[in-house]
Amino acid sequence: MTSINRFIQFNNETVDTGLLNRMQQLARALSSAPYLRLTTRKLWEFRPSEGAVSMSVFWRHRPKEIEEAGYLSDIYLMGAGFWRHFSLRSWRDFEQSESRLPDLAAQLLLMAEEFRLSDRIVAERPGTRHVFEVREKIAIAFHTDQLEQNRKKGFWADAFLNAAYLKLRGKEASISEELDPLFLSWTDLFSADSTADSVRTIQRIMPRLEYLLESDILHTYYTFGEPAEKTPPPRYHEGIEAEQSGEQEEIDTIEEWFQSWHRETELNNAAALEYELERGDSKLADGGREEEGSGEVEQTGTGESKGEHKEDNLADERRKDEKKPKKANGRFGSANDGVVYYESRIEALPIDRQRLQHWRSEQAPYVRALLKEMQKRMQQRIESERTNLHAGRLSKNLLPLITDERPKPFYRKTAPSKQLDAVFSLMIDGSASMVDKLDETKQSVLLFHDVLRALHIPHEIVVFYEDAYEAGDDQQPNYFEWLHKFTDGAADHAAEILSLDAHEDNRDGFAIRWMAERLKQRPEKHRFMLVFSDGEPSAYNYADNGIIDTAQAVSETGKMGIEVMHLFLSGEPTSEEQAAFYRMLYGNKSVSADSLEQFVEQTLRLLKRTLHLVVQAL
Template sequence: MASVNRFIQFNDETIDTQMLHRLEMLAGALSDAPYLKVTTRKLIELRPAESAVSVSVFWRHRPKQVERQGYLSDIYLLSAGFWRNFSLAAWKQFTRQQSPLSSLREQLLLCAEEFRLSEKVMKERPGTAAAFAVREQVYREYHQDQLEQNLKKGFYADAFLNSAYLSLRGIEPERAVEWEALQLMWKAMFDAHSTADSAAIVDRMSARLEFMLKDDMIHTYYTFGESAEKVPPFHYHEGIEAEEAEDPEEIETIEEWFQTWHRESEMKDAAAMEFELERGDSQLATGGREEAGADEVQQTGRGDSSGEHLEDNDAEDRDMDSGPKKAGGKFGRANEQVVYHEKRLAATGEHGRMIADWRRKQAPHVRALLKELKKRITQRHQDYRTNLNAGRLSKNLLQLALEERPKPFYRKSAPSKELDAVFCLLIDGSASMVDKLDETKQAVLLFHDVLCGLGITHEIVLFYEDAYEASDREQPNYFEWMHKFEDGRRDHAQEIVSFEAHEDNRDGFAIRWMADRVKLHSEKHRFLLVFSDGEPSAYNYAENGVVDTANAVAEAKKDDIEVLHLFLSSEPITEQRAAFYRMMYGNKSVSADSLEQFVDQTLRLLKRTLHLVIQSG
């Protein structure tokens, strides 16, 4: 697990994204719920409103094997145990009972259910035994230590739960003799076959517990997560009166509970709802829908073209935002509330002298690279050769009669063709780029000039999120084109030197957006380069942003899109930070140790990728 040097050093924590992705796939497979997310929290939890289950950070900072098996045991318990074998009805009935020891009662029931369901899962899936064995060993030691501490501090309710956990594992603490009668009642859990059985046993113990213990628990060792009473509202079919409709069915299992919330979220994202969400009420008059036609036009559309009038289209692009689009669930669950805008980046001012200076400085590198690449391309073309012993038969067969050893065959030269590749460049437009703008612009200009020189289709886009307008309801994101695929070899240096830094960066969303555009191209080699100077940072996009970006990279690779990352830094790169970016981008992450090296690293990255294209072409 990698970490990054952050402003608050004691909060230097990041999750292993590859591991979390594997856990998510495993949870989805075991529960037969592909929509299921996996997050990390203090304790394992069920969070249906988020379509998520949470594994516990209890396993962090332990040996790698223990950490891995611990997380696996959490997933087995949640998605193969609680998912279909825990009764929500029994839990609701149990929690509605009033008691001065409500926390102890609930945690005892969850402790009992963990034991029952662990045994059930291991019986049905013997391969899970290794993970549960590690879980039992670590938690035994933990509860033994907690029991000693809680007895010393006088937290007797907490100590009783520690003792109850150990008792189910065959350990009888010497200092808990006064609980002997309760422990005998508790051991009936070995014969429990359902949540109702476990709840009945805790109920029988409650009166004696309330008599012996004055205070409820201080600590939390088990938590259910969201309240089981929390369910989405039932939607009646249009035209049916509420009193005429049948009552919704009682939710019995965790699986049904999650499916109810999932259906609710899908309804919210349905296309039929988007008009009201994005454009507001149409405020139809009494006369009906005919009068709605008088409403003011909200959007205009136009076709795309690759004709000679592209100049006019550019001007139109600059003046007109394409209008907001709702991401919904198309670009990853972490980006469901994103609303994004696409537009051309308008050139500001006249930068001719600056562009000329940068190009003069870069010219030797660009010329050398183009010369080398064109030479390699030429070498791959076969020369036209005649008088061969094998190949295509020549039309001139006179030598068959005149020569003793005729060679009437020839080989045709390979047809000349352009490189079968497409490139796109995503540029982080967050505020942290403000002190690196000139170096980034020079690198982007180099990228543009080399690909134009080779006639390779490419696209350059700035991406950012408006932090000031972001909220729970929507997070506005922007994509600003400096050069589009349709632009061919047209020079957009003025636009490149005009981009500015903005606020936040939602990297996973941007990668998915760009990958969607690249997938429309049929080229054999498809590359997506990301220029960034930091980790993902946007509204509600902290730890899950790292995971979302890693998932976006993995999804792009499945579509045969090679994702490359170039990290720009104004100070030497630490191994920790390099490992952090490898965690998201794999071994395709390159770092520039200083601003001066950024252009050089861009050149090396382009050179390496283009050589691969030529060799495999």
């Protein structure tokens, strides 16, 4: 897990998850693609193989209204412009043509298309005019400055692109006597109606540019993202007839390009295909069902006999299941599609019973005080009857209606005493940075465990982490180790808690969604999830998108009726920046332990807060 306090301040930036989430919803709505993901990169771009588009960080570090307008203009350009009105066929043909200045040619075409599609969007959606005016104002200032810089440095290809942008916006721009006449042909873009028209205009000026310019453009002002020809191959079942396969239709729009990749991903994640790949049914093709009996035994069943061996067999089967990896397969957020995860009980190590007894004796006053407070509050809620009230049930004694000036003939009965209708889960960050906080964390977890055991409240305690050494592009192994499970009831698992250890990375959004799936199945009315962590999410390919993924996971879990709370564990006083960061992820449900000594105190505070909510609902 990486810390928020980075050495270089300009690297100490976090994504505004609320803003990014709104932009992502807008991008999905404009493109009618609910699977679309939105990220931030140096320039806006398309990445169909990831199902993602990117806004440009060019708009950062500006006044809030300009930053938001800039992001909106990127989204409108991609979702309402390029998505359906940019021709990949013309783009591919253009890229395949030979040129001595391929980068300059490609960027000029994207600039021309941005100009054409901006006008089209404003004409179709007049409400977008303001954001494009802001975009144009900022971009004009940028290219004016860059033109001057590039002319001084002799970067003539870059200077031509800067001047070309200014010419399209009706601004005066001059480079040299040789290059300036080319802008007469460049202004033909004012009448371009398609990508093919833009291509023809650029192809007219490129021969002259190749003759006058000695080198290609040095800087990148526009990028398309993935190469336009990078489309997934057609996928056919092995048994399909050759004449049925036909030819793959050529993809001409970005919308079709993304849909093609999305269908490919769905096929790869299909349960039936996964079964064929993992288990195999090749015997049927070779010799039919008659030959099946000749194969080796692949699976054994467990009978329903009442013998003593049954429990042992079930335990063995359970241990085998825990060793099998499970695939996320898109169930836990798109940022976690490559995750495989393992679920198991933590291995209880020999414990120092003297230390355990010392911790419990220190915490005993806190536990007793909390239990006494809960019992008192519960008793107040179960009074048998309250009389002489202005409202409620009408009493049988109606004499006060005649004798009293202000009669109170009503009474109330409260619900009889019952068990607290709540369930808790505690998620513990198992990343390497927890190593210096293990003792304090164990004490806090032990307090959490003892209080809920005493109140007979079902709870689950899990440590989660990612194996950083085995994680790669293909898969990212994650592990969940139970210290206590819902089915364990009031069993004492202090030994497991004291066996808690630090590992490598943490994928918080994935872990929260995984636990939310378990809590969603619980019948209790009140469901709480507590997350103990000491920093921001950090895992393979899980930087900015990890922050966004975690914030979205918290939001989704809240919509399920599960309250997510967060305790930030730190050995130093919490800075305002850190507090603001966690408020962005968890809202007002995040508290901080400013010192190692406060871990237990803050855990107690979280428990009090949640239990009071439960008691009030009795």
